[in-house]
Amino acid sequence: MGVRHSLIIGLLALIGATLAWVYWDALIGHAGTRLAGLALERVPESGVSNPVTAVLLNFRAYDTLLELAVLLAAILGIWSSGPEARGFLPAGPVLGALTSWVVPLLILAAGYLLWVGGHAPGGAFQAGALLGAAGVVLRLSGEPSAGLPPLPWLRVGIGLGVLIFTLTGLALMALGQGFLTYPAASAKWLILMIETAATLSIGATLAAAYLAGEPVPARSTTQQPGGTRP
Amino acid sequence: MTNLLLAFDLLLSLTLVGLAAAALTSREPRRAVILFIAFGLLLALVWARLRAPDVALAEAAIGAGLAGALMLAAARRAARGARGPGGSESSAGQD
Numbered sequence: 001m002g003v004r005h006s007l008i009i010g011l012l013a014l015i016g017a018t019l020a021w022v023y024w025d026a027l028i029g030h031a032g033t034r035l036a037g038l039a040l041e042r043v044p045e046s047g048v049s050n051p052v053t054a055v056l057l058n059f060r061a062y063d064t065l066l067e068l069a070v071l072l073a074a075i076l077g078i079w080s081s082g083p084e085a086r087g088f089l090p091a092g093p094v095l096g097a098l099t100s101w102v103v104p105l106l107i108l109a110a111g112y113l114l115w116v117g118g119h120a121p122g123g124a125f126q127a128g129a130l131l132g133a134a135g136v137v138l139r140l141s142g143e144p145s146a147g148l149p150p151l152p153w154l155r156v157g158i159g160l161g162v163l164i165f166t167l168t169g170l171a172l173m174a175l176g177q178g179f180l181t182y183p184a185a186s187a188k189w190l191i192l193m194i195e196t197a198a199t200l201s202i203g204a205t206l207a208a209a210y211l212a213g214e215p216v217p218a219r220s221t222t223q224q225p226g227g228t229r230p
Numbered sequence: 231m232t233n234l235l236l237a238f239d240l241l242l243s244l245t246l247v248g249l250a251a252a253a254l255t256s257r258e259p260r261r262a263v264i265l266f267i268a269f270g271l272l273l274a275l276v277w278a279r280l281r282a283p284d285v286a287l288a289e290a291a292i293g294a295g296l297a298g299a300l301m302l303a304a305a306r307r308a309a310r311g312a313r314g315p316g317g318s319e320s321s322a323g324q325d
Contacts, residue, residue: 013294126288129288129291129296133299192308212307
């Protein structure tokens with residue numbers, strides 16, 4: 001505490017004030033052409049009616065692909081830091097019963113968010129986060145695998161989002177379109193397929209991140225008694 | 231009605247800044263993480279007020295929920311490391 005902290009906070013406040021000023025100036029001063037109008041105009045051609053999904057999965061699909069690649073890099077980093085942490089003790093009856101209610105509901109809500117993303121707020125990242133949360137709940141209630149499949153399948157699941165996304169882009173290129181330039185007729189189904197793969201991938205990645213290391217293949221019964229309390 | 235909403239927005243912004251400062255200056259990692267989760271939940275409310283429900287959903291689920299869970303686990307690990315045999319590195323990390 002003391003001088004150094006107040007100095008840092010003062011500096012941060014200064015940066016914040018500068019950013020606020022820049023934002024204000026950009027908003028008031030130079031009202032040039034913005035992309036929002038153009039994007040909203042073209043939403044009907046994108047295959048979905050939710051403008052946010054249209055931008056994320058169609059107009060700027062490249063950005064979303066790279067976001068998935070960032071997640072992939074993050075989990076590889078976590079796995080390279082060592083084996084997974086020890087699991088938790090099995091849950092008592094109350095937490096166990098709660099878990100058996102909450103986890104199916106989370107999976108159901110994830111499916112709903114994935115589907116509803118086409119025409120209302122929702123989408124792959126939110127749905128994937130719910131799947132990841134289901135994994136975290138399972139892990140906290142004593143399931144050592146956090147609901148994740150064995151390692152070979154887990155690898156497939158984690159890479160699935162980037163894989164399907166890239167393959168779709170390359171296939172479209174082979175058909176004479178641009179990379180990730182969907183033809184209007186099949187845009188909806190291509191987006192849904194990519195989003196489904198991305199949801200599974202994000203969910204698996206986030207749940208695997210909570211294991212805090214690369215899953216140990218033979219962990220089923222030997223580790224159980226030595227677990228820690230949540 | 232608009233006055234009430236304005237008051238709500240002001241209160242929300244001030245609480246947000248206060249929580250951010252508290253999380254940044256907290257000495258104990260666990261406390262900082264819990265403050266950060268509260269910060270994330272209020273930030274989701276701010277996104278909802280800005281009429282960006284997509285970002286609000288993502289912030290609540292990922293920013294507050296999963297990042298919070300990950301950081302709580304990391305804080306627990308850090309605390310265990312500080313108490314365990316590897317005390318020298320942790321005491322260097324504290325200052």
